Amino acid sequence: xYTGKTIFAQLxxxxxxxxFRLCVKRYNGxxxxxxxxxxxxxxxxxxxxxxxxESLRDITTCLLGMQNKLYHMGIRGKIARSTLAxxxxxxDWRIYQDxxxxxxNHARELYSKDTFGVSLQETVYALDSTTIDLCLALFxxxxxxxxxxxxxxxxxLDLRGNIPSFVAITDGKVHDxxxxxxxxxEPGSFYIMDRGYIDFERLYFMHQAQGFFVIRAKSNxxxxxxxxHPVDKSxxxxxxxxxxLVTVKSAKEYPDKMRRIKYVDQQTGKSYVFLTNNFxxxxxxxxxxxxxxxxxxxxxxxxxxxxxxxxxxxxxxxxVKTQIWTAISAYVLIALVKKRMNLDIxxxxxLQILSVxxxxxVDIKQLVTNSACTNEITYTCNQLNLFEL
Numbered sequence: 211x212y213t214g215k216t217i218f219a220q221l222x223x224x225x226x227x228x229x230f231r232l233c234v235k236r237y238n239g240x241x242x243x244x245x246x247x248x249x250x251x252x253x254x255x256x257x258x259x260x261x262x263x264e265s266l267r268d269i270t271t272c273l274l275g276m277q278n279k280l281y282h283m284g285i286r287g288k289i290a291r292s293t294l295a296x297x298x299x300x301x302d303w304r305i306y307q308d309x310x311x312x313x314x315n316h317a318r319e320l321y322s323k324d325t326f327g328v329s330l331q332e333t334v335y336a337l338d339s340t341t342i343d344l345c346l347a348l349f350x351x352x353x354x355x356x357x358x359x360x361x362x363x364x365x366x367l368d369l370r371g372n373i374p375s376f377v378a379i380t381d382g383k384v385h386d387x388x389x390x391x392x393x394x395x396e397p398g399s400f401y402i403m404d405r406g407y408i409d410f411e412r413l414y415f416m417h418q419a420q421g422f423f424v425i426r427a428k429s430n431x432x433x434x435x436x437x438x439h440p441v442d443k444s445x446x447x448x449x450x451x452x453x454x455l456v457t458v459k460s461a462k463e464y465p466d467k468m469r470r471i472k473y474v475d476q477q478t479g480k481s482y483v484f485l486t487n488n489f490x491x492x493x494x495x496x497x498x499x500x501x502x503x504x505x506x507x508x509x510x511x512x513x514x515x516x517x518x519x520x521x522x523x524x525x526x527x528x529x530v531k532t533q534i535w536t537a538i539s540a541y542v543l544i545a546l547v548k549k550r551m552n553l554d555i556x557x558x559x560x561l562q563i564l565s566v567x568x569x570x571x572v573d574i575k576q577l578v579t580n581s582a583c584t585n586e587i588t589y590t591c592n593q594l595n596l597f598e599l
Contacts, residue, residue: 214571214573215282215571216279216282216283216568216569216570216571217564217567217568217569217570217571217572217574217577218257218260218283218568218569219282219283219284220573220574221260221543221547221564221574222253222283222284224543224546224547224550225313225543226312226313226316227249229309229312230248230249230252230309230312231249233305233306233308233309233312234247234248234249234305236305236308237302237304237305238302239301239302239305245287245288246287246288246290246293246294246297247286247287248297248301248305249284249286250285250286250287251294251297251298251301252306252309252536253283253284253285254269254270254273254285254289254294255269255298255523255532255533255536256536256539256540256543257269257272257273257283257568258518258523259517259518259536259537259540260540260561260564260565260568261565261568262518262565263518264518264521265521265523266291266294266295266523266524267291269291269294269523270289270290270291270294273285273289274289276569279569294523295523295524298523298524298526298528298529298532298533299524299526299528299529300528301528301532302528303527303528303531303532303535306532306535306536306539307377307531307535309535309539310377310535310536310538310539310542313539313542313543313546314373314374314375314542316546317371317373317542317545317546317549318368318370318371318373318375320371320546320549320550321368321370321371321373321545321549322370322371323370324370324371325370326369326370326502326505327498327502328495328498328499328502330400330495330499332398332399332400332422333368333370333396333398333399333400334368334369334370334399334400334402334499334502335366335367335368335369335375335399335400335401335402336366336367336369336402336403336502336503336505336506337364337365337366337367337389337393337401337402337403337407337506338364338365338367338386338403338404338503338506338507338510339362339363339364339365339386339389340362340363340365340510340514341354341360341361341362341382342360342361342362342363342514342519342520342534343358343359343360344359344360344361344522344530345359346358346359348525349525349530351381351526351527352381352382352527352530353381353382353383354381354382354383355382358382359382360381360382361379361380361381361382361530361534362379362380362381362382362384362386363377363378363379363510363519363534364376364377364378364379364380364384364386364389365377365506365509365510366389366393366401367505367506367509369402369502369505371545371549372505372508372509372545373542373545374509374538374542376393377535377538378392379530379531379534379535385406386406386407387406387407387408387409387412389407390407390409390412390413390415390416391412395415395416395419395420395421396421397419397420397421398420398421398422399421399422400421400422400423400424400488400499401416401421401422401423401424402423402424402425402499402500402502402503403423403424403425403426403503404425404426404503405425405426405427405428407425408425408427408428409463410455410460410463410464411463411464413425413464413487414463414464414465414466416487417464417466417487422486422487422488423485423486423487424484424485424486424488424496424499424500425484425485425486426482426483426484426485426500427470427483427484427485431455431483431485432455432456432457432460433453433454433455433456433468433470434453434454434455434456435451435452435453435470436451436452436453436454436467437451437452438450438451438452439451439452439493441493442494445493445494446473446474446475446476446494446497447471447472447473447493447494447497448472448473448474448481449470449471449472450469450470450471450493451469451470451471452467452468452469452470452489453467453468453469453470454467454468455468466487468485468486468487469485469486469487469488469489469496470483470484470485471483471484471486471493471496471497472484473493473494473496473497482497482500484496484497484500512541512557512558513537513538513541516558516561517537517540517541518533518537519533519534519537541557544557544560544561544564545557547560547574548560551574551575551578553575553578553579555578560578563577563578
């Protein structure tokens, strides 16, 4: 019989708490705090993400119901709804942003050798955003439309392991293409984007920084063909051209040559036109790279379905960003634990098992590898046709 730590305490062993304290110190998070520290706040919010709590009252009621286990969960402060609400409103959200990036760095190291369907040595990123709708009356700072509020979560996803390497949270009015101004381009890496990111001046800056982009072209693109390369039409590729932009504005913004590839999906019959500054890869590989961009759509769908980022515990900008960054760090931590323990299950199944076992004193690997438990949960997920990542 296992008599060690609870599931929640075992998860905390994978948190680099020393680096968390450095993040807190960087923003004076515990200044004049007497009983409810930033770590207590983080653990409460992490518990909420792990167990699908919907409100502050829901969080505190569940935790107070297990009062005798709070110390072993790492929570030292006194739990109260007003205290947690005040912490969410006043503690700097950048503490949890920085800590999420610490976890992201650890996760990317672990997943760096994973494959994602395309055989490339270079790092491949997918860049996109998702909109989280808010009530403008309750969140007046989240400007989006005249009668609607929203925040956008701009994400750069490393396709090896589906780990977000860059996340920016803005109000809904910020256009996606503005994120190209704040990205630090890694030479030799590939950035996969949809048509919303077409801005030839910014794409040329990426080209000069020795980064490669793959992006869908707009239907009204004006160009001059310089050369047509031979293609194998049995792969779905219809043309592979070297082009130059011809309109005055676009030619000034991107004065160098570019590659244009037309591809027809053989399953759906849909036609795609891609632009890239990489002239080495086969045109079918470029098409496969763009197809892998779908992973970021699945990532957004996963976190919206399985993490608490639709119902918020506070209405201020600070509270909303704190909750979103805690949700991201929860996702990354689960991915970290899954990789470190070499668990052959989906993140969804792993999260479901953890959500009903946080107070149990059983070894995580023993719990997850229990074939009867895992098979039953997986069967239920398949029956309900739930999304798996």
